[in-house]
Amino acid sequence: MNSNDPSLPPPKADKATVRRHNLSLVLRTVHDEGEATRAGVAGRVGLTRAAVSSLVDQLLTEGFLTEWGKTFSGQAGRPGTALKVARTGLAGLGVEINIDYVTVCVVDLAGTDRVRLVERMDNRGAAPAAVLSQAARIAARAMESAAEQELRPVAAELALPGLVSGGAVRQAPNLGWNRVAVEGLFAQALSSLRPNRRALPVSADNEANLAAMAELWFGDAHDGGRVHSFIYLTGEIGVGGALVLGGRLLRGAHGFAGEIGHMVVEPDGPECRCGARGCLEQYAGQAALLRAAGLDEASGAAGVAELETRAQAGEPAAVAALDDAGRLLGRVLSGAVNLIDPDAVMLGGVFRPLMPWLAPAADAELTARVVSGLWTPGSGRLRASSSSGDAARGAAARVVREILADPAAYAERGTD
Amino acid sequence: MNSNDPSLPPPKADKATVRRHNLSLVLRTVHDEGEATRAGVAGRVGLTRAAVSSLVDQLLTEGFLTEWGKTFSGQAGRPGTALKVARTGLAGLGVEINIDYVTVCVVDLAGTDRVRLVERMDNRGAAPAAVLSQAARIAARAMESAAEQELRPVAAELALPGLVSGGAVRQAPNLGWNRVAVEGLFAQALSSLRPNRRALPVSADNEANLAAMAELWFGDAHDGGRVHSFIYLTGEIGVGGALVLGGRLLRGAHGFAGEIGHMVVEPDGPECRCGARGCLEQYAGQAALLRAAGLDEASGAAGVAELETRAQAGEPAAVAALDDAGRLLGRVLSGAVNLIDPDAVMLGGVFRPLMPWLAPAADAELTARVVSGLWTPGSGRLRASSSSGDAARGAAARVVREILADPAAYAERGTD
Numbered sequence: 001m002n003s004n005d006p007s008l009p010p011p012k013a014d015k016a017t018v019r020r021h022n023l024s025l026v027l028r029t030v031h032d033e034g035e036a037t038r039a040g041v042a043g044r045v046g047l048t049r050a051a052v053s054s055l056v057d058q059l060l061t062e063g064f065l066t067e068w069g070k071t072f073s074g075q076a077g078r079p080g081t082a083l084k085v086a087r088t089g090l091a092g093l094g095v096e097i098n099i100d101y102v103t104v105c106v107v108d109l110a111g112t113d114r115v116r117l118v119e120r121m122d123n124r125g126a127a128p129a130a131v132l133s134q135a136a137r138i139a140a141r142a143m144e145s146a147a148e149q150e151l152r153p154v155a156a157e158l159a160l161p162g163l164v165s166g167g168a169v170r171q172a173p174n175l176g177w178n179r180v181a182v183e184g185l186f187a188q189a190l191s192s193l194r195p196n197r198r199a200l201p202v203s204a205d206n207e208a209n210l211a212a213m214a215e216l217w218f219g220d221a222h223d224g225g226r227v228h229s230f231i232y233l234t235g236e237i238g239v240g241g242a243l244v245l246g247g248r249l250l251r252g253a254h255g256f257a258g259e260i261g262h263m264v265v266e267p268d269g270p271e272c273r274c275g276a277r278g279c280l281e282q283y284a285g286q287a288a289l290l291r292a293a294g295l296d297e298a299s300g301a302a303g304v305a306e307l308e309t310r311a312q313a314g315e316p317a318a319v320a321a322l323d324d325a326g327r328l329l330g331r332v333l334s335g336a337v338n339l340i341d342p343d344a345v346m347l348g349g350v351f352r353p354l355m356p357w358l359a360p361a362a363d364a365e366l367t368a369r370v371v372s373g374l375w376t377p378g379s380g381r382l383r384a385s386s387s388s389g390d391a392a393r394g395a396a397a398r399v400v401r402e403i404l405a406d407p408a409a410y411a412e413r414g415t416d
Numbered sequence: 417m418n419s420n421d422p423s424l425p426p427p428k429a430d431k432a433t434v435r436r437h438n439l440s441l442v443l444r445t446v447h448d449e450g451e452a453t454r455a456g457v458a459g460r461v462g463l464t465r466a467a468v469s470s471l472v473d474q475l476l477t478e479g480f481l482t483e484w485g486k487t488f489s490g491q492a493g494r495p496g497t498a499l500k501v502a503r504t505g506l507a508g509l510g511v512e513i514n515i516d517y518v519t520v521c522v523v524d525l526a527g528t529d530r531v532r533l534v535e536r537m538d539n540r541g542a543a544p545a546a547v548l549s550q551a552a553r554i555a556a557r558a559m560e561s562a563a564e565q566e567l568r569p570v571a572a573e574l575a576l577p578g579l580v581s582g583g584a585v586r587q588a589p590n591l592g593w594n595r596v597a598v599e600g601l602f603a604q605a606l607s608s609l610r611p612n613r614r615a616l617p618v619s620a621d622n623e624a625n626l627a628a629m630a631e632l633w634f635g636d637a638h639d640g641g642r643v644h645s646f647i648y649l650t651g652e653i654g655v656g657g658a659l660v661l662g663g664r665l666l667r668g669a670h671g672f673a674g675e676i677g678h679m680v681v682e683p684d685g686p687e688c689r690c691g692a693r694g695c696l697e698q699y700a701g702q703a704a705l706l707r708a709a710g711l712d713e714a715s716g717a718a719g720v721a722e723l724e725t726r727a728q729a730g731e732p733a734a735v736a737a738l739d740d741a742g743r744l745l746g747r748v749l750s751g752a753v754n755l756i757d758p759d760a761v762m763l764g765g766v767f768r769p770l771m772p773w774l775a776p777a778a779d780a781e782l783t784a785r786v787v788s789g790l791w792t793p794g795s796g797r798l799r800a801s802s803s804s805g806d807a808a809r810g811a812a813a814r815v816v817r818e819i820l821a822d823p824a825a826y827a828e829r830g831t832d
Contacts, residue, residue: 163788171789229669243755245666252757253645254790262787263751276785335679335748336755339659341668369692371678372579373587374670 019055020408022047026055027064028404030083031109037082056083062411063089064109064403085109090410091146092399093153093200095139095186096207096392098161099123099174099237100300102135104142106151107396109403111218115145116392120301128169128180129189136189143194154410155399156190158182158204159211159391161238165255167204173273174238205398207391208232208240208258209249211348214394216244217401219346219386229342231333232385233260234349235289238273239281243340261285263332280332284325286350292321304350311357322357329358330365333382337370348385355384435471436824438463442471443480444820446499447525453498472499478827479505480525480819501525506826507562508815509569509616511555511602512623512808514577515539515590515653516716518551520558522567523812525819527634531561532808536717544585544596545605552605559610570826571815572606574598574620575627575807577654581671583620589689590654621814623807624648624656624674625665627764630810632660633817635762635802645758647749648801649676650765651705654689655697659756677701679748696748700741702766708737720766727773738773745774746781749798753786764801771800 025045030036033044042052059065067081087108094105100122106115117138123131135158143153160182162172167183169175187202212232228247234240239261243250250257261281262274269278282288286304287297293310294317295303310318333345345366351358363382366375375381403410441461446452452460458468475481482502503524510521516538522531533554539547551574559569576598578588583599585591603618628648644663650656655677659666666673677697678690685694698704702720703713709726710733711719726734749761761782767774779798782791791797819826 171787241755250661250756253759254757254788256788256790257755257757259754259757259787262754262785264747264785267747274787276787331680331683332751335751338675338678339657339673339752339755340666341670341673341675343669369678369680371587371675371690371692372670372672374672 020406022051023055023059023407024405026052027059027085027407030065031085031111031404034110035082035084041083059407062407064407064411087112088150089152090403091151091153092396092403093139093143093146093156094159094210094392094395094397094399095135095156096159096210096390096395097123097131097135098159098207098391102131102138103390103392104135104139105390105392105396106142106146106153107393107400108151109400111397111400113393113396114149114151115142117142117145123175125176128175128177128182129185131175132182132185133189136186136193139190140193153200153396153399154403155201155203156186157210157395157398158186158202159207159209159395160204161207161236161240163256163259164204164206169204170256171274174236205395206240206242206258207236208234208242209251210394210398211240211385211391212242212244212258212346212394213249214390214397215346215348215385216247217397218393227343229340230344230346231260231336231340231342232258232346232348233329233333233351234385235284235286235347235351235354236349237286239285240349243342245340245342260332260336263335265328265332280328283328284351289321289325289350289354292324293318294321304353308353311354319357322354323361326358326361327365330362331369333362334366334369334375337366337375338372341372344381344383346383346385348390352384436822438467439471439475439823440821442468443475443501443823446481447501447527447820450526451498451500457499475823478823480823480827503528504566505568506819507567507569508812508819509555509559509562509572510575510626510808510811510813510815511551511572512575512626512806512811513539513547513551514575514623514807518547518554519806519808520551520555521806521808521812522558522562522569523809523816524567525816527813527816529809529812530565530567531558533558533561539591541592544591544593544598545601547591548598548601549605552602552609555606556609569616569812569815570819571617571619572602573626573811573814574602574618575623575811576620577623577652577656579672579675580620580622585620586672587690621811622656622658622674623652624650624658625667626810626814627656627801627807628658628660628674628762628810629665630806630813631762631764631801632663633813634809643759645756646760646762647676647752647756647758648674648762648764649745649749649767650801651700651702651763651767651770652765653702655701656765659758661756661758676748676752679751681744681748696744699744700767705737705741705766705770708740709734710737720769724769727770735773738770739777742774742777743781746778747785749778750782750785750791753782753791754788757788760797760799762799762801764806768800768803 029041029044038052042049063086065083066086092107096103101120104117108114160169163170169177169180169182182204183202191199229245232242241260242258262279264278265280265283266278270282271277272279272282290303291297293307363377367377445457445460454468454472458465479502481499483497508523512519517536520533524530576585579586585593585596585598598620599618607615645661648658657676658674678695680694681696681699682694686698687693688695688698706719707713709723779793783793
């Protein structure tokens with residue numbers, strides 16, 4: 001008796017729509033299997049062999065699939081040509097613009113990270129247009145590298161540390177951005193760097209959302225298909241968060257779900273960039289961690305590396321700072337876990353290397369406070385995100401997912 | 417670029433499955449419209465008039481629909497017989513077992529609350545089997561009333577103040593229940609009271625979940641179809657919570673989502689029945705509200721009425737107690753809102769009559785702490801639940817939803 005109101009069936013589809021849907025179905029099946037024969041695909045999707053062959057032909061012609069060698073199907077012993085998704089041609093471009101770095105990533109149809117370009121820079125206080133122009137320059141450079149690998153990004157997705165909706169950053173407190181039309185500005189900057197080329201469609205999302213999707217698609221959550229519901233928390237200069245429930249990102253009514261960094265730790269605590277007081281970010285963000293350990297809070301990645309070194313050496317101030325932060329993380333996360341009951345909580349960003357010192361106190365707090373009694377120490381429900389859980393890759397991979405979901409929409413954009 | 421991974425299409429359905437699905441489609445269409453002609457249904461669902469007539473005939477014969485009078489369709493001016501869902505015959509039985517009362521409700525196919533029986537009793541510390549037997553007696557009595565109205569409940573749903581999964585209460589701290597197989601115990605007790613009758617299938621869920629569904633189906637959230645994503649918080653002896661996202665209940669990975677009452681207010685606060693310290697329940701539950709206002713914390717519904725009277729009279733201790741509780745509610749809710757970004761927060765149970773004194777402080781706290789800046793005072797996003805938002809009705813209505821979702825599964829149970 002747990003089903004909700006069943007939805008109405010979709011309206012009847014015409015032949016062209018059905019074929020378009022089936023093209024995606026076949027492409028996604030090959031993608032998910034890694035390698036498949038026509039017969040294997042037909043068996044998997046429930047279409048006739050002839051129908052699948054026709055769809056595969058189109059996908060081969062349009063460059064979504066490649067054939068290679070002969071394989072033996074396990075069932076009949078009859079050789080068939082193996083199909084794989086193309087490793088050249090259409091690709092996705094992901095651009096993460098964060099407080100102190102920009103990362104650009106090109107991902108191929110198989111989901112592989114083929115080009116990655118990271119530039120450290122301090123974007124705080126810089127004019128949004130200037131930052132986006134610089135990011136476009138880095139993206140254009142990454143596209144040149146991609147071209148050398150015969151990869152052609154067909155759309156770009158931006159990842160930003162703030163509230164993003166409707167093509168704009170509503171608010172990115174740590175960048176100091178308010179109501180910035182990032183999609184348009186970036187598209188314009190990129191177009192001006194690539195005259196006479198087809199303009200790339202650009203979209204944008206919150207960086208923690210995209211890192212969480214990368215974690216879902218490529219990380220531990222992906223292996224074995226075990227974890228489909230998790231809270232993703234990333235420690236950067238801010239603390240970003242995202243919720244993945246049943247394999248889907250929870251966006252919320254306005255697109256602003258997942259702001260765990262602004263859950264309250266101490267109502268009268270230090271003022272936060274968001275305007276409120278005592279937010280988690282003020283206790284577990286990068287600057288707070290460094291400060292609490294007696295390091296320069298503006299020392300960035302180098303400071304985090306130093307903090308890790310000191311903790312590893314057992315330096316009391318470092319260990320105590322991380323233990324305290326872990327306790328507060330656990331306290332806030334216990335509320336989030338009681339609220340949404342996920343399978344796991346994954347910590348990324350600077351939390352990842354610091355897990356050995358953050359996790360014990362956080363785990364203890366979660367064990368004490370998760371009301372179901374299903375949180376036990378060492379259960380593995382609190383874990384470091386995998387290295388794949390990064391926003392730039394998630395952004396590029398989302399473009400790829402869009403291609404896989406409707407290859408026909410991208411077939412015409414094939415020539416550039 | 418916001419779509420997630422599209423799912424595979426459902427496997428091909430045979431004729432019988434398609435008819436079964438279409439029976440539900442037609443029944444739900446009449447249900448949702450309130451009244452409809454065969455032609456109107458055909459136009460709405462995209463089936464031929466002949467197909468709809470055949471389906472309608474079966475639904476009439478099996479007692480799911482009734483015909484009445486003539487109506488004029490708006491479009492053609494041609495008279496047609498109006499169809500409505502049957503107001504007699506199949507019905508749902510809902511049984512809310514709470515700390516200090518049991519409510520039984522019978523809801524007809526149209527969703528109307530046709531029988532309601534409430535008995536006040538103190539269930540704390542009583543043996544679960546005894547409480548469930550007593551609830552079964554009340555249910556049997558309500559079924560006698562239903563029979564007089566020619567209504568025949570075909571399944572029962574229990575609502576319980578605790579963590580419910582797999583047919584059992586895992587933990588209901590305020591009842592003092594642990595691992596109680598409520599579905600089996602209740603079914604057995606009800607069967608023994610109704611020998612020679614077909615046993616009713618019994619299922620169970622958390623009471624806040626079911627109250628939230630009642631709110632979604634019958635409350636303000638339903639009118640105009642505006643609010644489909646909300647946090648539901650109900651003040652009882654405990655503080656229960658539920659999350660409705662996009663018109664669906666969020667259950668969580670283990671079925672335990674929505675436990676807002678155990679989000680932390682004060683890490684070193686008073687011990688909670690759940691075993692942790694400083695949970696919201698210890699500050700905003702019924703006992704805490706009464707105690708803070710200088711009333712007997714065990715005075716129950718009478719005490720809440722007295723608290724309301726005193727607040728209405730401007731009695732300072734009462735007003736201050738509610739203001740404080742409102743602030744803490746707002747603080748915890750701001751975290752929940754930052755996390756899941758709902759359209760609204762609805763307060764039910766004892767919070768409902770106390771809203772005039774709880775809401776201002778809660779709203780101010782939400783305004784200050786919701787990071788999107790989209791929470792503004794008096795926006796109407798914080799609201800009292802409608803009177804329909806009760807768990808017993810939600811439970812009975814869920815049975816009705818199950819019938820509407822697959823009438824063929826219930827057609828045979830028609831005779832009792």
